[in-house]
Amino acid sequence: MAHANLMNNYFNPNSKRDRAGRPGFSPHQKVTVALRMMAYGSSADSMDETNGMSESTCLNTLEEFCNTIIQVYKDEYLREPNQEDLNRLLRKAEDRGFPGMIGSLDCMHWD
Incomplete structure (x- = not known):
């Protein structure tokens, strides 16, 4: 990806581990949740049932996804x-x- 150097660390597969030392959600899982919330208008609390991600994590993921898209594409497309x-x-x-x-x-x- 041409903009890889701008990618947010939040979507790095090795960026976070839980208290037991297990890896957190994968970038694929995080992007899927953010896209589902935007595309279908899904609420953050409904993502827990299908993705096992808490409401607060879903909201944080959506915010990080949007901020990352803005940072990557703002100079060319969001101006x-x-x-x-x-x-x-x-x-x-x-x-x-x-x-x-x-x-x-x-x-x-x-x-």
């Missing part, structure tokens, strides 16, 4: 558009029959 971006978006919209439209996902804000 304000510059003039070049706006011009490109306007040209694309005009080519598709929506002159002057920027940012309308439902195409309802045009005359």
Whole structure:
């Protein structure tokens, strides 16, 4: 992964052990819980039944996942558009029959 150096230590497979010295949840388990919570609107307490992860751990995992995504992608994808971006978006919209439209996902804000 190109952004591996930016990855949060929370998702490192060897980052945490429980009091008995056993490894904590794997990065795969943590990402799965975060994605399920976002995709299906699952509550954190419902994850305990299917993933064996406590509510507080699920909430912490979701927060860490979101923060990691922001840190990895903010410079390229999570920024304000510059003039070049706006011009490109306007040209694309005009080519598709929506002159002057920027940012309308439902195409309802045009005359």
